[in-house]
Amino acid sequence: MTYKSGPHFLQIPGPSHVPGRILRAIEQPTIDHRGPDFQALAKEVLAKVKPIFKTESPVVIFPSSGTGAWEAALVNTLTPGDKVLMFETGQFSTLWCELATRIGLVPELITGDWRHGVDAAAIEAKLVEDKSHEIKAVCVVHNETSTGVTSNIAAVRKAIDAANHPALFLVDTISGLASADYRHDEWGVDVTISGSQKGLMLPPGLGFNAVGPKAMKAAESGGINRSYWDWNHQVGMNRDGWFPYTPATNLLYGLKEACDMIMEEGLDNVFARHERWSEATRRAVKTWGLEVLCQNAEEHSPVLTAVVMPEGHDADKYREVVLDKFDMSLGSGLGKVKGRVFRIGHLGYFNDLMLMGTLSGVEMGLAVAGVPHTKGGAQAAMDYLTGNA
Template identity: 70%
Template sequence: MHTTGGRHFLQIPGPTNVPDRVLRAMAAPTIDHRGPEFAELTKAVLPALGPVFGTAGPVVIYPSSGTGAWEAALVNTLSPGDRVLMSETGHFSTLWSELAGRLGLQVEIIPGDWRHGADPTAIGERLAADTAREIKAVCVVHNETSTGVTSRVPDVRAAIDDAGHPALLLVDTISSLASIDYRHDEWRVDVTVAGSQKGLMLPPGLGFNAVSEKALAAAGSAGLPRSYWDWRPIIEANARGFFPSTPATNLLYGLREACTMLAEEGLEHVFARHQRHAAATRAAVRAWGLEVLCADEREHSGALTAVLVPEGLDADAVRRIILEKFDMSLGAGLGKLAGKIFRIGHLGHFNDLTLVGTLGGVQMGLQLAGVPIKPGGVEAALESLREAAA
């Protein structure tokens, strides 16, 4: 592959582009993580995270991937043999359920077609049938990164309440936090799982758990082994501005700056921007004559759009041509969607003109790959953006 001028277009749905302001913040010298300057950093970062999660409660930060934050959510609240109810919404819900099984939990899965989000009705019916209250937690992926489908968490919460069930609600927001409207406290989520490398506009390396009072109470009797992932020593150390183990100091510098940027734009504007870009992208896909994977208009993701290629064509070949010709990375199809879709990420540090360039590269790549499309996709996106700006 030959080199080209200009910047690389990183349009996978995470890791996302890191803003220059965040990169510069991370370039600060590493400091003593037991000293007073670091305590000031911690005491600035933790309160700034609360509004991003929509919580007044504790947010636990780990030097980890989102997978680590998945594990932390489970081991702090559950005991060996506990039953958890999970919805099959895509590749990442499947991975989370497999992790839960390896921890010794009994995993019950509500099957799905990977084109819809978690089904609140099915969850409510299963909980209502659980008269022995064996199900201890309901786990939902808010925004399934592999499919571009957003589950309706408030409806899941309502289904749990209507069933009168005491199960905890655990929600993965790894690709939705700071991109799609989310309200930990208002929706009465017990544990919110997140990662640094998507809407928070950081490199990979930080995992998060936002924790309710009910989840903290469950942690007091949970029996799964935990040490590194244990919330209690972290929350206790955080009160003094520190962590019980070595933190990712420079990522925390970047996190402070990212939270500042989100506050400056305003979270409502951030969410609206993502929805605007998602709508313009869907307009382009439909104008090309292609199909968006998400099948429910209520569940379209603001963070990414998954595009089905026609039967008999290879989505990975399209991605390869776009990378080679236009220096742009798109997301691959994962699991049973491998080769069938490509994913356009439009989240994080992103604006209208970046979207137009992205869709221009996709349109040219589709044409070069021999995918039979109509040529008006970019113009349809432009019209959508013009209408939103009017």
């Protein structure tokens, strides 16, 4: 292997960079998860994570990926054969739908073009048609990591209410939490699903369910047979600072530090800087003469930007050039857009200079790979950042 000087540029939309403060927290000696020190840690972490979701409800923490948190949300609230309404916004909404099928649910997927967010009117129309209330849950993705599209969750809540439908409302904000504005309680979400490796700036390994009262009641009286994913056992033990099985102790140390960092900065400030980087990135893409995958300006993700390659040029081959020549990883296209887009992550532990390094690397890569473009995208982003410092 050829030695490469300097740090690798990891610019995928998660896992994101882990700051030194969090790494130092994680490297603390592992403690007895049945002892008083852990009990104090657990109580503190379980309290500190709630404001990140903007909720007063319990937040259940699993040693899992976001996929595990998807499954937990479904098996606690639904029973085999239940109909669930889902909306296709990209690869991850599709995978969640596939998971629902595998565990015995009956999802109805409203098709989308992967360039727009959830159509709240289409959700409302389906619920209005459902006179017998066969649909037991509405499941949508807040920030679709595969496409760079952020859906209007408040609008979906209004659609459910307008239809006067009792369906539960489940939302995946795995890549949106702590990067894009999200309000579990205010938006009337029953279960919010998230993960540790995006805006929370942690390594992969923690899955989250923020559980509202209606969802908790459903879990107490029903759900699919479960053990590991059971909220009832977990929430009951969490009240006293315990977990029903061995928790990811050192990641909880990191989560405590992450919550402290986020709240020290202030959530509104966190959201504002992500929006600023997103706008700067789009200005670079426009200057290059390329196209952003998301077509609705109101739905542009603050977390990442998906860039469409010109016809006849393969996005994965371009990414290989960037990795080889500049030691930078860009996100690949997934599912239907594989080979057609690359994704630029601008989330979490990040700053203006990191964005400028990223966009400069993208522009140099376009030149080296022979991708048709107009020079000056990085400069356009820099002009925006300096004019809006």
